[in-house]
Amino acid sequence: MEAVYEWARVLYQDTGINLTFIYDSYDRNRLIDGFLMTVWLSVICLGLSVAIGVVGAWAQGARSAILRRCVAGYIEFFRNTPPLVQLYFFYFALGSIMPTTTNRFGLPEPLLDNFAWAVISLSFFAGAFNVEIFRSGIEAVPESTKEAAEALGYTRLQTYLEIVLPLAFRVCLPSLNNNLVNLVKTTTLAYAIAVPEMLYQANQIWSDSVNVPEMMTFLLIAYVFLVGVLVWGMHRWERSMRLPGFGS
Amino acid sequence: MTSPDPTWTPDQPIIQCRDVHKSFGQLEVLKGISMDLMKGDVVCVIGPSGSGKSTFIRCINALTPMDSGSIKVEGQEVNDPRLDKLALRRKVGMVFQQYNLFPHKTALENVMMAPIKVLKEDKRQVEERARALIRKVRLEGKEDSYPGELSGGQQQRVAIARSLAMRPDVMLFDEVTAALDPETVKEVLVTIRQLAEEGMTCILVTHEMGFAREVAGHIYFTDRGVIVEHGPPATFFTEAKDPRTKEFLSQIL
Numbered sequence: 001m002e003a004v005y006e007w008a009r010v011l012y013q014d015t016g017i018n019l020t021f022i023y024d025s026y027d028r029n030r031l032i033d034g035f036l037m038t039v040w041l042s043v044i045c046l047g048l049s050v051a052i053g054v055v056g057a058w059a060q061g062a063r064s065a066i067l068r069r070c071v072a073g074y075i076e077f078f079r080n081t082p083p084l085v086q087l088y089f090f091y092f093a094l095g096s097i098m099p100t101t102t103n104r105f106g107l108p109e110p111l112l113d114n115f116a117w118a119v120i121s122l123s124f125f126a127g128a129f130n131v132e133i134f135r136s137g138i139e140a141v142p143e144s145t146k147e148a149a150e151a152l153g154y155t156r157l158q159t160y161l162e163i164v165l166p167l168a169f170r171v172c173l174p175s176l177n178n179n180l181v182n183l184v185k186t187t188t189l190a191y192a193i194a195v196p197e198m199l200y201q202a203n204q205i206w207s208d209s210v211n212v213p214e215m216m217t218f219l220l221i222a223y224v225f226l227v228g229v230l231v232w233g234m235h236r237w238e239r240s241m242r243l244p245g246f247g248s
Numbered sequence: 249m250t251s252p253d254p255t256w257t258p259d260q261p262i263i264q265c266r267d268v269h270k271s272f273g274q275l276e277v278l279k280g281i282s283m284d285l286m287k288g289d290v291v292c293v294i295g296p297s298g299s300g301k302s303t304f305i306r307c308i309n310a311l312t313p314m315d316s317g318s319i320k321v322e323g324q325e326v327n328d329p330r331l332d333k334l335a336l337r338r339k340v341g342m343v344f345q346q347y348n349l350f351p352h353k354t355a356l357e358n359v360m361m362a363p364i365k366v367l368k369e370d371k372r373q374v375e376e377r378a379r380a381l382i383r384k385v386r387l388e389g390k391e392d393s394y395p396g397e398l399s400g401g402q403q404q405r406v407a408i409a410r411s412l413a414m415r416p417d418v419m420l421f422d423e424v425t426a427a428l429d430p431e432t433v434k435e436v437l438v439t440i441r442q443l444a445e446e447g448m449t450c451i452l453v454t455h456e457m458g459f460a461r462e463v464a465g466h467i468y469f470t471d472r473g474v475i476v477e478h479g480p481p482a483t484f485f486t487e488a489k490d491p492r493t494k495e496f497l498s499q500i501l
């Protein structure tokens with residue numbers, strides 16, 4: 001490791017390319033924290049947005065018209081507004097009217113911190129698309145397949161769980177992948193409300209060391225890597241779920 | 249198997265249809281269909297496209313709710329808002345034109361699923377029975393193939409085995425060979441004929457006149473929602489009286 005640090009130091013002296021996040025342990029730790037924060041934020045939002053998608057798609061097929069309209073309204077709202085504005089709305093508008101608690105010093109403290117607001121905002125944002133994605137998958141399951149299950153004595157719920165969901169899931173995996181990749185990229189917006197994720201930490205570093213081009217390059221490479229890992233994992237999963245002679 | 253109607257005995261019709269009516273919006277598709285089947289009867293329903301054949305047999309297992317009239321399966325009234333659908337559907341198996349197998353399950357799993365999920369039967373026993381059924385439809389070795397890996401005729405035989413796994417008393421076949429190419433039609437018909445010979449009660453909607461003539465005990469000709477004419481095949485094909493029957497037969501034979 002020391003050799004790598006030394007190499008970065010020499011690189012800076014020789015060329016002026018300043019990779020502080022390699023040779024400087026303080027910067028290095030900041031960036032590692034930021035990277036882990038981005039991963040953590042992504043993982044939580046991925047999970048929540050998929051859950052929102054499944055529940056929302058189910059609610060869209062519900063009998064209650066009110067429920068269906070609520071879901072439709074939710075989707076419209078999140079699809080037709082910029083995610084950054086949504087994030088600001090959650091953090092500044094909703095955050096300001098939320099009740100506060102007092103911390104151990106007796107000072108008021110918001111119930112939800114900026115990380116929590118980022119999770120909520122980003123999950124609902126990606127969730128809105130996931131609802132549509134899951135719904136299209138559910139609609140792709142032929143009526144006749146459901147009828148065959150019904151003719152065998154399956155109840156509606158059994159048909160939904162045993163036949164419709166497993167098939168719908170396979171149909172929508174490719175679009176789900178796209179949306180989840182988008183979500184990972186969108187987590188950079190959390191920077192705007194000072195969640196210490198990768199972009200935020202990089203910004204801290206370049207403010208201190210004035211090495212903007214280096215940090216920008218690093219960011220791009222880091223996201224190529226992160227998204228690459230996600231895409232690779234999802235493709236493997238897609239392949240393992242693929243059915244001979246079914247779907248595309 | 250227990251029947252919800254304890255007064256029904258096997259010497260009464262296993263299926264009794266009386267004046268069955270069904271409309272889709274303005275279109276009256278069934279205009280009073282009546283038909284009786286005794287246990288072990290094999291009947292064919294023939295008729296031009298759109299005459300309501302599918303609608304009729306779908307009324308029998310309540311996939312399509314009828315508007316009025318009565319269908320009793322082993323004494324159980326189908327036209328009843330409190331219908332016990334599960335009880336009905338374990339008595340009546342159905343095979344569709346498009347096979348409709350579950351594409352995410354292997355052939356064996358397709359056959360095993362309903363008895364396990366719906367009847368909550370023991371998995372080991374079901375598997376034994378399912379393997380025997382796959383042998384019966386002559387698909388030994390295809391147990392682990394997915395529907396997408398099977399030919400149409402093979403898929404249709406899996407679909408038949410899947411229905412039989414529920415141990416139904418009556419089988420409904422809705423143009424099960426219509427989507428198959430001529431060479432594979434035969435392998436499916438062989439399976440159905442075997443079932444008929446074993447005494448399974450069957451209602452077959454079919455365009456295969458040669459097959460109908462061979463296996464059916466009785467043939468019903470439907471047109472525009474009514475049974476125009478019916479009779480045993482020996483007389484039906486040669487002594488049709490109604491001009492509509494004659495015209496249909498002249499086109500198809």
Ligand SMILES: Nc1ncnc2c1ncn2[C@@H]1O[C@H](COP(=O)(O)OP(=O)(O)OP(=O)(O)O)[C@@H](O)[C@H]1O
Nearest residue numbers: 272275277295296297298299300301302303304423
């Ligand atoms: N779910 C439905 N909604 C509206 N109309 C329907 C529905 N199902 C069937 N029909 C109509 O009812 C009529 C009879 O249809 P059915 O499928 O019973 O005919 P069929 O005799 O089985 O014809 P084919 O030989 O083409 O299968 C047709 O005109 C069809 O368009």
Ligand SMILES: [Mg+2]
Nearest residue numbers: 301302303423
């Ligand atoms: Mg039909």
